[in-house]
Amino acid sequence: MADNKGVMIFIEATDGKLAPISKELLGAGRKLANDLKEDLSALVAGSGVAHIATEAITYGADKVYVVDDPLLKDYRTDAYVAVVEKVAKQVNPRILLMGQSTIGRDLAPRAAFRLSTAVTLDCIALEIDAATKQLLQTKPVYGGNARAIYTMETLPQMATVRAKAMSALAPDSARKGEVVTIAAGLDPAAIKTMVLQKVVQEVKGIKLEDASIIVAGGRGVGGPDGFKQLEELAKLLKGAVGASRPPCDNGWVPDAIQIGLTGKIVSPDLYIAVALSGASQHLAGCSGSKNIVAINRDPEANIFKEARFGVVGDWKKIIPAFHTKVKELLGK
Ligand SMILES: Cc1cc2nc3c(=O)[nH]c(=O)nc-3n(C[C@H](O)[C@H](O)[C@H](O)COP(=O)(O)OP(=O)(O)OC[C@H]3O[C@@H](n4cnc5c(N)ncnc54)[C@H](O)[C@@H]3O)c2cc1C
Numbered sequence: 001m002a003d004n005k006g007v008m009i010f011i012e013a014t015d016g017k018l019a020p021i022s023k024e025l026l027g028a029g030r031k032l033a034n035d036l037k038e039d040l041s042a043l044v045a046g047s048g049v050a051h052i053a054t055e056a057i058t059y060g061a062d063k064v065y066v067v068d069d070p071l072l073k074d075y076r077t078d079a080y081v082a083v084v085e086k087v088a089k090q091v092n093p094r095i096l097l098m099g100q101s102t103i104g105r106d107l108a109p110r111a112a113f114r115l116s117t118a119v120t121l122d123c124i125a126l127e128i129d130a131a132t133k134q135l136l137q138t139k140p141v142y143g144g145n146a147r148a149i150y151t152m153e154t155l156p157q158m159a160t161v162r163a164k165a166m167s168a169l170a171p172d173s174a175r176k177g178e179v180v181t182i183a184a185g186l187d188p189a190a191i192k193t194m195v196l197q198k199v200v201q202e203v204k205g206i207k208l209e210d211a212s213i214i215v216a217g218g219r220g221v222g223g224p225d226g227f228k229q230l231e232e233l234a235k236l237l238k239g240a241v242g243a244s245r246p247p248c249d250n251g252w253v254p255d256a257i258q259i260g261l262t263g264k265i266v267s268p269d270l271y272i273a274v275a276l277s278g279a280s281q282h283l284a285g286c287s288g289s290k291n292i293v294a295i296n297r298d299p300e301a302n303i304f305k306e307a308r309f310g311v312v313g314d315w316k317k318i319i320p321a322f323h324t325k326v327k328e329l330l331g332k
Pocket of ligand 1: 217218219220221243244245246247258259260261262263264274275276277278279280281282285295296297298301313314315316
């Protein structure tokens with residue numbers, strides 16, 4: 001136990017490049033490692049992924065462990081959990097961080113079990129307790145209505161981190177780091193899962209999770225035509241459209257853009273909430289936004305309690321006027 005040292009990030013790749021969440025984790029991990037005066041390492045696992053190690057170094061890693069094996073081509077829980085267990089037992093990090101992504105949510109609890117430790121999912125802030133070197137892990141609870149700080153005595157201390165909750169460092173190609181190759185040592189017979197087919201969901205424009213500006217509509221938008229206006233505004237702002245649950249349930253917009261407890265969790269720089277009341281189940285998905293601007297005709301709507309700026313009125317009048325002003329400011 002006492003030998004555990006350093007911070008390790010589990011890296012994810014998208015289209016052969018470091019995923020945005022991994023860049024953010026490297027930024028957060030760098031700060032934690034500096035506070036601990038220990039190293040920041042990264043684990044890159046996959047097939048044909050060795051080049052990602054260099055990218056991870058430019059984003060802050062001191063050392064990158066690469067496990068490159070054809071058996072790791074597609075994400076499969078049983079193969080990846082075995083790799084994380086092997087590398088973590090070999091490297092003995094004090095802290096092991098993953099993204100609160102589809103992969104991280106699946107992998108982190110299983111890896112924690114294999115490593116006889118615990119994991120806090122969906123953290124939005126991480127800090128080192130200077131006295132104990134324990135990782136203080138902040139996460140939203142009660143549907144986003146409160147925040148709790150967790151810690152654990154077992155090592156490695158594990159957490160998954162919400163997308164956009166942390167900031168990536170600017171890449172520095174002059175940064176030097178070490179790359180260590182580790183054999184996966186996987187027994188193909190022990191991998192019980194098989195990927196039969198991959199269905200890529202088509203996303204027009206910017207992905208909701210990656211957008212720094214989101215225009216989200218609620219029941220008060222009234223139908224698909226209303227959402228077309230929100231789409232035009234989102235396009236102008238180089239953002240994405242989201243929705244509360246009723247517009248998805250009513251078939252006005254695809255389910256994939258639902259934000260909330262049973263939808264996506266987003267933390268953009270700007271969240272424009274249009275004609276949605278701000279139910280706790282919706283806030284669970286957007287309360288991590290840096291700035292919420294609410295437009296609602298009901299001055300008592302709960303969303304105003306969360307919003308930094310609020311406009312009381314009919315969105316049908318406010319959005320077109322806002323659109324015209326943004327266009328003017330952008331010189332379009
Ligand atoms: C288990 C569970 C899980 C859930 N998960 C989710 C989830 O993931 N995401 C989610 O969003 N909800 C979820 N819900 C539903 C949630 O409880 C709310 O019912 C929902 O968020 C309400 O959506 P809304 O704000 O769009 O609609 P409403 O609450 O009906 O609010 C509509 C708002 O629009 C305003 N409005 C109307 N017309 C105009 C206008 N012309 N101009 C300006 N303002 C106007 C009204 O004043 C009102 O505030 C869940 C519920 C349960 C029980």
